[in-house]
Amino acid sequence: MKIAIVSTGNNLDSEVSTIFGRCPYFAIVDAENGEIQASSIIDNPAMNERGGAGIKAAQLIANNNVNVLLSGAVGPNAFEILKQVGIKVYKPETGSVKDNINFFSDGKLKEVTTSSSTGAGARGRGGMERRR
Amino acid sequence: MKIAITGGKGGTGKSTISTAFAVELAKKYKVMLVDADVECPDDHILLSIKREKVRDVEAYLPSFNEEKCIKCGSCAEVCKENAIVIIKDNFPFIIEKQCNGCGACLFTCKNKAIDENKQIIGSIYQGKFENDSKIADNFMLISGEIEVGCESSSPVVNETREFASKFEDEYDFSLIDTAAGTHCNVISALIGVDLALTVAEPTPLGKHDLDIILKLLKILQIKSEIIVNKSDIGDLSLIHELENNYGINVLSEIPYTKRIIENYSEGIPIEHDKIAEITKSLEQLL
Helix, strand or coil, X not given: CEEEEEECCCCCCCEECCCCCCCCEEEEEEEECCXXXXXXXXXXXXXXXXXXXXXXXXXXXXXXXXXXXXXXXXXXXXXXXXXXXXXXXXXXXXXXXXXXXXXXXCCCCEEECCCCCCCCCCCCCCCCCCCC | CEEEEECCCCCCCHHXXXXXXXXXXXXXXXXXXXXXXXXXXXXXHHCCCCCXXXXXXXXXXEEECCCCCCCCCHHHHHCCCCCEECCCCCCCEECHHHCCCCCHHHHHCCCXXXXXXXXXXXXXXXXXXXXXXXXXXXXXXXXXXXXCXXXXXXXXXXXXXXXXHCCHHHCCEEEEECCCCCCHHHHHHHCCCCEEEEEECCCHHHHXXXXXXXXXXXXXXXXXXXXXECCCCCCCHHHHHHHHHHCCCEEXXXXXXXXXXXXXXXXXXXXXXXXXXXXXXXXXXX
C-alpha cells in the first residue's frame, strides 16, 4: 500500500505537518502492515503557490498512485480531487512520519470524511493572496 | 469629473461618505455613484434604494474537447491559479470558482482542444433614488456584485466601470466607492479617476493603512486628498504626520456625530456641515 504523509522535514523521522497544500514535503511510503518497503521524500512544489496550492498538491499526490493520504486540514477543492481518484484521507497524530505509519497500520488514525472549510494553510480567501 | 472614494482601511466610512456626497451633489448636479466594492456593495442599503439587476458579468471558462485533447497537461501547467486539474491518464478538468478567466490555457493548447465557455462571476445593478423627488432625476446608482465563492473581483469591477462609462457624459460627477485595501480590485476602481478622496480614521492602524493607499495613489499618479472621519476620536496628529510625506493637506475633518451613526443605521443619507463644505470644494473642480 502506498501512503503519502505530510511532512515538515526531508526524512521519515521528521514531524508530520499540520497543513496540506503548503506543507514543505510529502513522504511517499510503500508499507505493508507497518513494514516500510520503500520510501521517498518529494518537495511540495505547491508550497509557495499564489493560489490553489491545495489543488496542485492533491494532483501531485494523485499522480503518485497513492492509496492513502495522512493529512489534516485538506481544503474542499483538494478533498474533492482526492475523493474523485479514490484516495482516502486519515488524520495524523502528533509525532514523526514513521510514528504515523505505525499508527495507521495499527488502525489508530481516524478517516477524514469531510474537508475543512478552508485549508489550514489558506490565509483568508484564496490562500496567500486575498483579493485578485 | 471622476472622483474615487477610497482609504485603505475598512470601516473608515467610505460608503457613508460616498453616499452623502452623492446626495449632496445631486441637489445641484447630475451624479452617478458607482459602487465598486463588489464583494460587499452596500451603497444601496445606505440610501434605501431598491436596485435592479441589469446584466450578468461573465468570464471565459475553458471547456475541454475530449476528442482533440491528448492529455499533455500544458493547460494545467500554465494555469497560475491552479484551476485546471490533470491526473495521469485522465482528461483535464476545471475547478470553476478558481478560474479567473485569463485564457492562458486556450492560448497554450496546441491541439485546439479547448473551447471557449463562459461562467457568471458577478452582476451589475442599477438603482434610482426615489425617496426624494428633487434628487431622483439627478442621481443614478450603479453597483457591481461578485458571485459568492468567486476568486477574482477585479474583472467584476472593470466591467461595472465599463458599464458606467456609457453614461458618463450625461453626468457631471461620477463618484466611485472602492473596496478597502490596495489590491487589484481597488486599483481597477481607481484607474482613470481625476481625484481620489481617501477617508481615514485617526488611529494607529488608520494611519498605517492610509499610508499604504497614499503610496499606491502616488504610484498611480492620482491626485489625492485626505478626509479624516471620526476626527475627534483617537489622535489626529497621526494623520497630520503623513501630510508632509505626501505633500497633501487634510481636506476636511468630520467629527464623530451620533446623528450620523443613527442615520447610517436607518439607511438615511447623512447630512453634515462638513459634507456640504467638501462638496462645495468639489464643485470648484468642474
